[in-house]
Amino acid sequence: xxxxxxxxxxxxxxxxxxxxxxxxxxxxxxxxxxxxxxxxxxxxxxxxxxxxxxxxxxxxxxxxxxxxxxxxxxx
Amino acid sequence: xxxxxxxxxxxxxxxxxxxxxxxxxxxxxxxxxxxxxxxxxxxxxxxxxxxxxxxxxxxxxxxxxxxxxxxxxxxxxxxxxxxxxxxxxxxxxxxxxxxxxxxxxxxxxxxxxxxxxxxxxxxxxxxxxxxxxxxxxxxxxxxxxxxxxxxxxxxxxxxxxxxxxxxxxxxxxxxxxxxxxxxxxxxxxxxxxxxxxxxxxxxxxxxxxxxxxxxxxxxxxxxxxxxxxxxxxxxxxxxxxxxxxxxxxxxxxxxxxxxxxxxxxxxxxxxxxxxxxxxxxxxxxxxxxxxxxxxxxxxxxxxxxxxxxxxxxxxxxxxxxxxxxxxxxxxxxxxxxxxxxxxxxxxxx
Numbered sequence: 001x002x003x004x005x006x007x008x009x010x011x012x013x014x015x016x017x018x019x020x021x022x023x024x025x026x027x028x029x030x031x032x033x034x035x036x037x038x039x040x041x042x043x044x045x046x047x048x049x050x051x052x053x054x055x056x057x058x059x060x061x062x063x064x065x066x067x068x069x070x071x072x073x074x075x
Numbered sequence: 076x077x078x079x080x081x082x083x084x085x086x087x088x089x090x091x092x093x094x095x096x097x098x099x100x101x102x103x104x105x106x107x108x109x110x111x112x113x114x115x116x117x118x119x120x121x122x123x124x125x126x127x128x129x130x131x132x133x134x135x136x137x138x139x140x141x142x143x144x145x146x147x148x149x150x151x152x153x154x155x156x157x158x159x160x161x162x163x164x165x166x167x168x169x170x171x172x173x174x175x176x177x178x179x180x181x182x183x184x185x186x187x188x189x190x191x192x193x194x195x196x197x198x199x200x201x202x203x204x205x206x207x208x209x210x211x212x213x214x215x216x217x218x219x220x221x222x223x224x225x226x227x228x229x230x231x232x233x234x235x236x237x238x239x240x241x242x243x244x245x246x247x248x249x250x251x252x253x254x255x256x257x258x259x260x261x262x263x264x265x266x267x268x269x270x271x272x273x274x275x276x277x278x279x280x281x282x283x284x285x286x287x288x289x290x291x292x293x294x295x296x297x298x299x300x301x302x303x304x305x306x307x308x309x310x311x312x313x314x315x316x317x318x319x320x321x322x323x324x325x326x327x328x329x330x331x332x333x334x335x336x337x338x339x340x341x342x343x344x345x346x347x348x349x350x351x352x353x354x355x356x357x358x359x360x361x362x363x364x365x366x367x368x369x370x371x372x373x374x375x376x377x378x379x380x381x382x383x384x385x386x387x388x389x390x391x392x393x394x395x396x397x398x399x400x401x402x403x404x405x406x407x408x409x410x411x412x413x414x415x416x417x418x419x420x421x422x423x424x
């Protein structure tokens with residue numbers, strides 16, 4: 001989340017992704033940086049114990065959202 | 076002290092209402108707090124020789140500046156005596172050090188608390204417990220300085236459970252987790268002197284830490300015997316094998332047994348470093364590391380910490396009993412968080 005915020009502040013488009021149980025934490029972090037409306041993406045939790053094939057599937061599902069967020073930006 | 080206090084004032088009916096008001100505002104750790112009156116906050120600042128607007132710390136990855144006034148407010152709420160204030164200030168300064176890396180250990184699901192180790196003359200002067208029931212309740216200095224630091228984390232830096240504190244199970248050290256080294260009885264160099272301070276200086280060390288794990292050895296009369304039990308327990312302690320550092324607290328009986336064999340803290344560190352290593356094969360078999368076990372994994376050893384110096388040996392704990400303990404640091408690796416020692420300063424003119 002912080003890396004994404006810092007990239008955006010430096011003018012580099014970024015898409016931060018959290019797993020769904022960390023959405024509140026993501027919002028709190030963005031809030032502490034003065035960006036309460038910061039947009040980020042969310043994946044189902046957990047991911048650390050997924051197989052490579054399952055991870056690939058998750059990635060495929062979220063790629064369109066990543067592209068959309070990168071193109072749309074934080075505006 | 077000339078600068079006005081900047082904190083907002085609230086009118087309340089009486090002491091009980093003030094305590095309940097603090098609960099309603101979400102300013103407590105679950106226990107009642109002492110309402111921070113202007114007079115009490117002033118006394119706290121005066122005891123440390125600090126102006127209220129003095130910036131004690133800046134938490135970079137939260138963009139939060141922590142003023143001396145806010146530290147004093149939370150020290151009052153925690154129940155500190157004014158003379159404890161310089162210790163709380165030094166600990167908060169330490170949390171802002173890049174080496175401690177606030178965001179990771181404060182936020183992580185790993186659930187670390189802030190272990191504080193107090194060294195130097197201030198420990199005995201202010202009544203910090205370094206002996207019986209070391210981590211237990213009953214000593215105001217231990218109980219309230221750590222509590223004050225946690226309240227600063229919560230109320231000033233925004234480290235709220237469920238939001239920016241995501242400890243999965245956490246541990247009771249998040250209320251307060253403060254010990255002093257028993258320098259009077261210790262046969263060894265005090266911890267702060269090992270870290271480059273003078274014996275007559277007072278120092279607080281902070282480490283992002285899991286809970287203390289007690290171990291037992293009543294049978295051995297040698298340093299090697301006692302420490303072999305420690306290492307057997309410690310090497311399989313059950314976290315992620317990513318700890319950058321450990322604290323080993325050696326209590327009275329074990330301390331005397333080890334010292335009788337002439338072992339220094341450096342000897343203990345070396346022994347622990349060498350005897351707590353696990354093979355990659357073992358780590359993979361118990362599913363803490365991904366991948367299939369290869370023949371080389373059987374003989375490739377992984378140390379618990381990067382170097383012997385990362386085992387911090389502290390002499391503390393009760394005089395009787397065949398127990399000591401070890402404390403794993405937060406498992407974020409050395410780049411994420413390391414222990415930090417800070418001089419406790421008397422800034423009064």
